[in-house]
Amino acid sequence: MTELLTADQMRGFEKAAIARGDASGLDLMERAGQGVVEAILAQWPELTKGGHRALVFCGPGNNGGDGFVIARLLRDVGWTVQVHLHSDPAALPADAKENYDRWMQAGEVLPLVAETVFAGARPDLIVDAVFGIGLSRPVPVEIAQVLDVAGMKQWKSPYKIKRVAVDCPSGLDLDTGIIPTDRAAGRKAGSAWPATLNTANLTVTFHAPKPGHYLALGPTLCGSLKVVDIGLGGAARESQMIGQSPDPQRIRLAEPFFAGRNVTGSWLRSVMGKPNLPGHKFNFGHVAVFAGGVGRGGAARLAARAALRSGAGLVTVICPPSALIENACQLNAIMLRALKKDQPLAEVADHRVTSFCLGPGMGVSQRTRDLVQEVLARRAGEYDLEDPVVVLDADALSSFAQDPQSLFAQTHARTILTPHEGEFERLFPDLSGPARSRLSKVDAVRQAAKRAGCLVLLKGADTVIADPQGGATVHAASYGREVPWLATAGAGDVLAGLIAGLAASFGSGTLFCAAELAAYLHVEAARSFGPGLIAEDLPEELPKLFRELGL
Ligand SMILES: NC(=O)C1=CN([C@@H]2O[C@H](COP(=O)(O)OP(=O)(O)OC[C@H]3O[C@@H](n4cnc5c(N)ncnc54)[C@H](OP(=O)(O)O)[C@@H]3O)[C@@H](O)[C@H]2O)[C@@H](O)CC1
Ligand SMILES: [K+]
Numbered sequence: 414m415t416e417l418l419t420a421d422q423m424r425g426f427e428k429a430a431i432a433r434g435d436a437s438g439l440d441l442m443e444r445a446g447q448g449v450v451e452a453i454l455a456q457w458p459e460l461t462k463g464g465h466r467a468l469v470f471c472g473p474g475n476n477g478g479d480g481f482v483i484a485r486l487l488r489d490v491g492w493t494v495q496v497h498l499h500s501d502p503a504a505l506p507a508d509a510k511e512n513y514d515r516w517m518q519a520g521e522v523l524p525l526v527a528e529t530v531f532a533g534a535r536p537d538l539i540v541d542a543v544f545g546i547g548l549s550r551p552v553p554v555e556i557a558q559v560l561d562v563a564g565m566k567q568w569k570s571p572y573k574i575k576r577v578a579v580d581c582p583s584g585l586d587l588d589t590g591i592i593p594t595d596r597a598a599g600r601k602a603g604s605a606w607p608a609t610l611n612t613a614n615l616t617v618t619f620h621a622p623k624p625g626h627y628l629a630l631g632p633t634l635c636g637s638l639k640v641v642d643i644g645l646g647g648a649a650r651e652s653q654m655i656g657q658s659p660d661p662q663r664i665r666l667a668e669p670f671f672a673g674r675n676v677t678g679s680w681l682r683s684v685m686g687k688p689n690l691p692g693h694k695f696n697f698g699h700v701a702v703f704a705g706g707v708g709r710g711g712a713a714r715l716a717a718r719a720a721l722r723s724g725a726g727l728v729t730v731i732c733p734p735s736a737l738i739e740n741a742c743q744l745n746a747i748m749l750r751a752l753k754k755d756q757p758l759a760e761v762a763d764h765r766v767t768s769f770c771l772g773p774g775m776g777v778s779q780r781t782r783d784l785v786q787e788v789l790a791r792r793a794g795e796y797d798l799e800d801p802v803v804v805l806d807a808d809a810l811s812s813f814a815q816d817p818q819s820l821f822a823q824t825h826a827r828t829i830l831t832p833h834e835g836e837f838e839r840l841f842p843d844l845s846g847p848a849r850s851r852l853s854k855v856d857a858v859r860q861a862a863k864r865a866g867c868l869v870l871l872k873g874a875d876t877v878i879a880d881p882q883g884g885a886t887v888h889a890a891s892y893g894r895e896v897p898w899l900a901t902a903g904a905g906d907v908l909a910g911l912i913a914g915l916a917a918s919f920g921s922g923t924l925f926c927a928a929e930l931a932a933y934l935h936v937e938a939a940r941s942f943g944p945g946l947i948a949e950d951l952p953e954e955l956p957k958l959f960r961e962l963g964l
Contacts, residue, residue, distance in 0.1 A: 414665040417624045417887060419588050420546035426620065430645045438508040441619075441643050442475065445579075446482025446512075448641030449617045453538065453577055456615050456637070460575075463491030465537040470525055470559065471513075472543035472583065473500035478509025479579045480542025481516045488520065495533055499525035499543060499556055530559050535568040538575045541613065545580035546623070551593045552584040560584065560611035578613035581625060582634045585611075589853035590628030590875070612636065620645045624664055624887065628854050628875045632891030656683030656922045659884030664855055667878075667888040667929040669962075678963030684922040684930045685724050685915060685964070694726030698767040698917025702910065703784060704732040705774040705808070710740050712773030712807070715903045715948050716910030717747045720770065722952040723914030723934070731761055754780070758787050768802040768917035772809030773906035781812040782819075789823040800827040802916040802924055806909035807836065814839035821865045826881075827924055828867035831909050837861070837871050855885050868925060870912075872905060876932045880925055888932035899939040903948025908935050910952075934958065 418426070430436055436444075454461050469484040471477035477500065484494045502513050502522070513522070523529040525543070543556060558564050560583060565571035584592050616635035618626065625631045626638055656679075659665055669677035700720040704713030713730055721728040727748065732740050734751040741749055750761035762769075769788045775781045785805060793799035803824075810832050813820040817840045824830075830840070838845035841864070844857040852860075854877050862869040862879040870878045874895070879885040890896050908931060916927035938954040939946055941961070 414886075415668060415670060416621055417627065417664040417666055418621045419624065419664070423546055423620065423623070426645050435646060436644055438475075439511060441645075442478050442508050442512060443482055444643040445479045445619050445641065446486060448619070448643060449479065449483050449540070449577065449579055450486045452615065452617045452639045452641060453575075456577075456639075457575060460537065464493075466493045466534060467495070467538040467540060468530065468533070468536040469494060469496045469540040470530075470543050470583075471496060471498045471500075471522075472525075472545075473504065474544070474547045475506055475509050476542050476545030476547065476579055476583075477505065478512050478542075479545075480540060481509065481512035483540050483542065483579070484520070485512070485516050494520070495536070496520060496522050497525040497530055497559075498522045525559060526555055527558050527564070531565070531567045536574060538577065540577050540579065541583050541611065542579040543583035545583075546587050548584065548586055548593070557584065557611070562612060563610070576613045576615070576636070578611075578616040578635065580618050581616060581623070581631075582611045582613045585625055585631060585634055587623040587625035590625040590631035591850060591853070592630060592634075594850070610634070615639065617641055619643045622666070624853060624855055627666065627887050627889040627891065628877075632874070632889065638892055656680065656926055658880070658923050658925050659886060661880075661883035664885045664887060667886045667933050669933070680930065681959070681962055681964045684926045685918065685920075696919060697724060697726030698914075698919065698921075699727040699729070699765050700725045700768045700770060700910075700913045700917045701729050701731055701762045701766045702770040702773075702913070703775055704730050704736060704740060705776045706733050707736045707739055709774040709776065710736055710743070712903060712906040713770075713775070714740065714743055714747070715906045715952070716770050716773050716806075716913070717744075718949075718952040719907040719910030719955075720768070720914030720917070721747060722955040723911050723931075725768070725914040725917040728914070729762070729766075758784070758791075764793070766801055767919070768804070768913045770804045770806070770909050770913035772804075772806035773909060775808040775812075777808050777811045777814075779812075781808055785809050785812065785820070786823055789825065789828065792825070797826040800825055802913060802927075803828045804831060804909050804913045804916075805829070806831045806905065810836045811839055817841070817865075824865050824867035826867065828865075829870060829912060829924055829928055830861075830865060830867065831870045831872065831905070831912065831928075833872045833905060837869075840865075855879070855887065859883050859885055868928060870928050870932070872908070878925065878928050878932070884925065886925075886929050888929065888936070890936045894936060894940065896936055896939040898944045898946045899936065901947055904935070904939075904951065907948055907951045908932070911935060937962070 471480035488494045614636040617639045702717040704710040717728045729748040737751045841861045858877040858879040863881045874890045876888040911931040938951045942954045
């Protein structure tokens with residue numbers, strides 16, 4: 414797991430390194446600029462020969478300071494470099510001013526406006542060092558125009574000009590992945606999608622990636638992402654080992670890496686109880702999945718199949734008596750029980766059920782609400798760890814749209830809500846829609862988890878999982894892991910079943926870790942199957958995936 418650092422955390426690490434005497438601000442800036450130049454040449458080896466032409470756009474802060482270092486280093490290896498500055502040089506912070514002065518010993522600086530930028534010859538490379546972690550408001554129109562590749566009509570093939578962003582494409586908020594917009598900049602108020610787009614082919618960031626590289630628009634705008642070590646020490650690394658609950662103050666990326674090593678096999682084994690233990694089927698958990706009425710059982714069967722494939726010892730579908738024959742025609746290894754309206758749940762799901770999955774295809778109804786509340790009331794004892802896991806998805810969430818508080822009053826630490834954006838909005842309207850033009854998805858889900866008193870997983874290409882204490886994980890299907898074909902009917906039901914199955918075993922890790930791994934496996938199964946995937950394919954891809962991942 415890689416830690417994602419907010420702007421404040423990054424500034425803290427920088428200050429601490431300087432205070433310890435590990436490096437001066439100027440050293441860090443030099444290493445940052447050097448790292449960007451090395452990343453450029455590694456990405457495009459054809460540029461190593463020199464004699465190329467670069468435009469470097471510098472802003473009024475230290476991101477601009479990095480730009481002056483990059484300009485100088487490219488000039489030193491024979492490039493023709495034209496620098497544009499959006500600021501009064503006298504107002505630059507000290508380290509940036511020092512690098513401005515070094516550049517000016519043998520160079521010049523032009524204003525960062527369209528007239529001067531586009532008057533010059535076509536560059537091979539554009540370096541965007543206008544704003545980094547210090548972005549505090551929407552980018553002024555005159556700068557947005559210069560950064561927008563669609564506006565570069567005076568040059569031949571503008572989309573082929575290589576574009577490198579220093580820390581981020583300027584305008585991207587690195588805490589949220591959102592581009593702040595406003596009316597003054599000629600954009601629709603409240604819209605997260607700006608009228609102009611500053612996209613990069615390569616983004617080079619320092620020490621650790623930031624949430625905004627992975628959330629919302631980040632992956633679309635950054636191109637490929639390279640993290641450069643600038644000597645801040647190990648301070649920012651995720652302190653919790655893989656398989657442990659997250660640190661409340663921190664945000665981590667769900668991925669099978671720890672301290673730079675690929676640890677996929679141990680990640681899977683630490684979360685899934687089954688591979689490590691001998692035992693019979695009840696040792697590996699019993700998942701109960703609730704199905705809806707006649708003709709509506711498909712979603713629950715998909716969830717049940719995923720739970721069984723993910724290693725649960727037994728899986729039972731519980732349905733109304735009217736849907737018994739329909740489900741019986743479709744299920745073999747998965748068991749089936751009918752639950753009459755006034756029948757106690759314990760008659761079909763005894764104390765050995767370790768994990769419940771409710772929602773897919775259940776229908777938005779009072780009956781669904783009653784079943785959710787009955788399941789949540791089933792507590793094993795005074796210790797949370799002995800409570801059965803409860804995964805609430807789809808209709809189990811929408812059924813509480815009129816009164817979310819009645820749900821939150823009963824959720825417990827072994828409960829996870831797995832909404833998509835629409836379901837999230839029904840439960841947390843104030844953390845959705847326009848509120849999200851200011852609030853990062855991570856903070857929205859953290860607040861939701863705190864309010865709900867349980868885990869919340871908000872689905873998307875940037876899935877966010879948070880617990881009530883503030884621990885948060887981003888799982889990103891981006892940077893080469895894009896799976897647009899996973900946006901298919903039933904895929905969410907499979908994810909709910911995966912979580913229920915992975916968390917069911919007594920030997921499995923925490924529910925939080927099961928949710929992280931489920932999000933990862935869900936995307937990996939879709940990647941492994943490829944385009945043409947339908948939801949049924951996801952559980953069937955798991956055995957192959959487990960073998961390949963070293964389980
Ligand atoms: N931290 C580290 O460890 C290291 C950091 N390094 C580098 O420094 C970068 C951070 O530097 P930074 O803090 O100076 O912020 P930066 O992004 O340059 O912008 C701040 C300036 O922009 C201005 N401004 C903001 N928004 C604006 C707008 N819309 N329109 C107009 N102006 C706007 C803002 O004005 P203000 O908000 O104060 O009014 C202020 O003047 C970081 O991304 C990395 O590249 C590396 O050198 C190595 C180590
Ligand atoms: K930038």
